[in-house]
Amino acid sequence: MNVVIVSGTVFGAAEDVAHHAAEFLTEAGLSVTYKPRLSYAELIALDADALLFVTSTTGMGELPENLQPLVRALRDQPPAWSSMLGAVIGLGDACYGEDFCAGGEAIRELYAELGVIELQEMLRLDASETVTPADDAEPWLADFAAILTE
Ligand SMILES: Cc1cc2nc3c(=O)[nH]c(=O)nc-3n(C[C@H](O)[C@H](O)[C@H](O)COP(=O)(O)O)c2cc1C
Numbered sequence: 001m002n003v004v005i006v007s008g009t010v011f012g013a014a015e016d017v018a019h020h021a022a023e024f025l026t027e028a029g030l031s032v033t034y035k036p037r038l039s040y041a042e043l044i045a046l047d048a049d050a051l052l053f054v055t056s057t058t059g060m061g062e063l064p065e066n067l068q069p070l071v072r073a074l075r076d077q078p079p080a081w082s083s084m085l086g087a088v089i090g091l092g093d094a095c096y097g098e099d100f101c102a103g104g105e106a107i108r109e110l111y112a113e114l115g116v117i118e119l120q121e122m123l124r125l126d127a128s129e130t131v132t133p134a135d136d137a138e139p140w141l142a143d144f145a146a147i148l149t150e
Pocket residue numbers: 008009010011012013014015055056057058059060061062064091092093094096099100101102127
């Protein structure tokens with residue numbers, strides 16, 4: 001099972017969570033690739049079985065700029081991903097109300113458009129509640145690993 005992790009970040013927190021997720025899932029026996037900057041061509045070439053997008057939200061509910069070109073490219077040239085598995089970790093701040101983790105929601109919409117099968121409910125990491133998002137993701141990552149290895 002080949003898992004590719006993709007991240008979108010402004011200040012680096014989502015990248016920290018993605019690095020931690022890569023280590024955690026590798027220890028759980030999965031084959032994991034994580035590159036903080038991934039182009040469309042690189043993502044396709046990795047031939048993933050499962051995708052994990054880890055993204056924060058910026059502005060008023062927008063995806064971080066470093067993730068937008070990849071998302072645009074996936075919409076412009078939808079890959080043949082009908083059996084692709086996926087999950088999303090969203091980082092946000094509940095102070096933003098309706099826009100809480102809207103970046104993660106945007107990736108869920110992208111998954112739906114591309115036919116990616118979402119394996120478990122999106123993890124929402126709230127910056128107003130925790131300063132240890134990477135550690136807090138572990139129980140959710142354990143569930144994700146269990147689904148992928150069962
Ligand atoms: C300018 C700015 C805008 C933000 N907008 C949102 C938002 O619309 N929704 C949300 O849930 N969080 C929002 N956040 C909170 C960040 O998503 C959160 O702090 C996250 O942990 C940052 O992760 P990063 O370091 O990977 O960018 C915003 C933060 C900043 C500084």
